[in-house]
Structures are given as C-alpha cells and as structure tokens.
Amino acid sequence: MKKCIVTVLGKDTVGIVAKVCTYLAENKINILDISQTIVQGYFNMMVIADVTELDKDFTALCDEMETLGQEIGVSIHCQREEIFEKMHRL
C-alpha cells in the first residue's frame, strides 16, 4: 500500500472537508484516517490516505492539491508518508 499524508491549514470556512474529500475520491484515493480540529478559528486537518489506485503522477497530485488549497483559501500539502514514518518510527 502506498500512503500519503494530506495536511490542511488555514482560516475555517464552510466546506473545506467536503472539497478536499471530494477531490480525493475523484482521484481514487481512499481515506484511512482523518483528524481535524479548530484552534482559535484556524482549521487544522490531517488525512492519511491510500494512493495505490492513483492513476496520475504523484507530483501532479501535489500540485493539484496546492491549487485546490488556493481556491478554498487554505494551505494544503500532500506528502508521501515515508518522510514521517522514517523520522518517527524505528
């Protein structure tokens, strides 16, 4: 399984989760874990997702998610899971 981590940060507004999840679904990305909080009006979400079925280049996915973030007015980063796994797990 190839996993990625999507982080969303920014000012809270209606429909952030919906738009991000819709985009993931359209790209055949399966959500494995999702957590979200609001701290002082700031939206903070992390999604762990399975990108095994993704049929485009992973760098293209990163670019598109960044663009989606700009449209919603938040910052979205999509990174491969290994960078976190390597750093925090033996």
Added chain:
Amino acid sequence: MINMYEVSETNKMIESENLDVRTITLGISLLDCIDSDLKELNRKIYEKITTTAKNLVSVGRDIEKEFGIPIVNKRISITPIALVGGAACKTPEDFVEIAKTLDRAAEEVGVNFIGGYSALVSKAMTKSDENLIRSIPQALAVTERICSSVNVGSTKTGINMDAVRLCGEIVKATAEATKDRDSLGCAKLVIFCNAPDDNPFMAGAFLGVTEADAVINVGVSGPGVVKKALEKVRGKGFEELCETIKKTAFKVTRVGQLVAGEASQRLGVPFGIVDLSLAPTPDVGDSVAEILEEIGLERVGAPGTTAALALLNDQVKKGGVMASSYVGGLSGAFIPVSEDQGMIDAVHAGSLTLEKLEAMTCVCSVGLDMIAIPGKTSASTISGIIADEMAIGMVNQKTTAVRLIPVIGKDVGETAQFGGLLGYAPIMPVNEFGCETFISRKGRIPAPIHSFKN
C-alpha cells in the same frame, strides 16, 4: 499509524526551522575518460557527465515535491582531475581547458557546483599534479561552477610541505585573479589533510579512486532544528542536553537517508553515504554559532566554546550514525565564518579570532573555513596557517581543511561580499609575525609515530 503531532513536528522543522537536505551529490568517475589527446579527453568528459547526470536535477525536484522537503543543492563530484588529465595535459593551460569543459557540462545538467578539480599530493607531487595546482588560479577565474581542492597531507604520509608552500602562493594568486569579485575564487578552493573520498559538500567534494563508477552521496543539515530543540532544555543538565541533540540528529539524518535511498533508486546509481554534518547558511535561524550560544555561551569564541563544540559534534554523530546505513564524508559540525550569521556577529563583536577558530577545528569538522583575511597577507603566512591546520588533522587522525580568502585591496575592518550561500565575511586580523624561513624548507614533515599501527 503516524499521528497528527508527529506530522506537525516534521512540517514545523521544515517550514520554520530550516530543515533541509543540503545536497544530493552525484559522484561520477572519470577514469574511463582518460586519453592522451586533450580534445578527445574533453569530449569524453563532457559526454560522461552530461549522460550520467542528465536526470539529477529533475529527480531531485520530484523528491522535493513528493516528500515536501527542500533539497537545496544538486551537485556533482568527479575523479581528481590531476589523475584524469595527466596523460593529455602538458601545461597548466591544458588543464584550464578541462576546467572550461567541466563548467559547460555542469551548466548543461543544471548543477550549481562541480567538485573535483583536485590533486592528491599528501606525500609528493607528480608533474601532472603540479601543473593542475598551478592552473587553479586561472581555472577558477574563467569558470563559475568549478570547485577545487588539494590534499597536502595525511596521518599516514605526513605533510607535503612543498605542496603547502605552493598552495600558499596559489591561494594568493587565485585571490589576485578574482580580485574584481572580492577574491571569490578562493571560496572555491580548499586545502585538505586526510581528505575523504566520499564528501558530498562543496567546495571540497571529489570522487576518490576507491569509489564506484557513479554513486549518490547526500549531505543533510538542520542547525535550526537542533537550536529549537535545545531551547526546550534550557537550564537542564548535560545528560538531557546531549540526549536532545542525539534525538534531533537522528530525526534529521533519517530524512537524509530516505532522500538518498530514493535518489539512488530513481537514478539507478548506488547509494554511497550520508554525511552527518550540521551545515549552516547565512539565513537567520540556520546557524551553528546559535546552537553553541544556546548551549550557554554569551558569544561564540568565549571560553567554553571548544568544549561546547566538542560535545555538539560528538552527539550529532552518535544520533546520526544509527539513522543511516552508511555514514561518511566529513560528518561533523561545520564552522564556516561567512556562511553563518552567528559567526559573523561574533567576529564583529570581537569575540571570535582566527586562533580560537583554529582551536575549535581540533574537535569538529572541518577547518578554517570561509575566513576572509587582509589581501596584503603574504603567501608564506598563508602557507604557515595551512601547515598549522594540516598538523592538527595529521596528529588527530581527522580531516582538516583551509579555505582562506585573502581579499585583495581590503583590510581589517572591511567586509568581503560573496553572495548567495557563500554569504559575506568581515576581514579578520592575522598574526603579523613571519614564518618564511620555516615555510621555505624543502621536503615533507614525517608521519606521526601513532600512524604506524601495523
């Protein structure tokens, strides 16, 4: 599974604490390019570099994007050119032709530096070695991307004082040849003792003859991350201090190992080593000096500096070693002056002197690095400083290096501007008593007694 806290810790390191991979360096052996015809040699070198490194920059960019980690530099190291050019080059000018070829090849593949315009002369010089060394001033003046180094000593062979004397003259001549750019050429020239074969960091990178046809070596960084982590243990004992540095170094190095593995797989080139060095940049919050000050010094250079640096250097290695399958290169804290804002500030404040820097190099990599000195400094004095630093390396069985910039036309109190990653440097005073009689002696300093281990 990874949790939100861990994700945000990693991303905070990248976004606000300057965590990055400092360099992916592709080592390319040029031994199979050797030819007695200079034109043919140049053609083969250009072809080999532009073919082997064709995808280096694009692969680096893809990795950056996919993992969200900046990779600051993509670079190339090559077999020391004195070995490659020996059969074809009869004069220093012939070697300059190779330098131009290397510069073109580096530009073609999009790397900012190519290291290995080098000679290994720790015991003695061949005619080819000497021609290359004599070509360095011109080669660095007419190219942009070439980095040069000369290994003039080792624990096993002693110090080649003829080469030390010549290198003092060459440093001075390089400064003269690039005086219109604050003697910038000298920022790309390193004199080594015990130079490693697999160093990914410029300006001293070259691919030793013990290495494979092509190899990926990676240099990590992250002084800012260590500094931030230490802010949380202010006032705590040494045990906690050391544990914090180790844990942070481990995390930083794991990123380097990951990037090295990915680059190696995508380029189809074997992975060599991860270099654990803490490499500063002139950016705020990316300074080794700031770490030392966080450990408890009012300013770098104050009494206690050498001990604090020894501690830092050792803990970085202890943390980093377990994070990577192969560690090599220089692996230690770098203390360049011009590339570290904290060091520059300490010089301005009158806390840091050339002599203290020399003491600091006894306990860390790499040496007297990126230090601007008055342009009027004589070649023999520069040789004397080189000899001192080489002696530290030889006796302590470690790599040491000298990258001094005698800034022509400038004196103490003025500043040299190099730009970019190379930063700027206040010109530091040099002891004005001479050593010419010592430097003019011919031959070499014998290897120390503890090098005879067989």
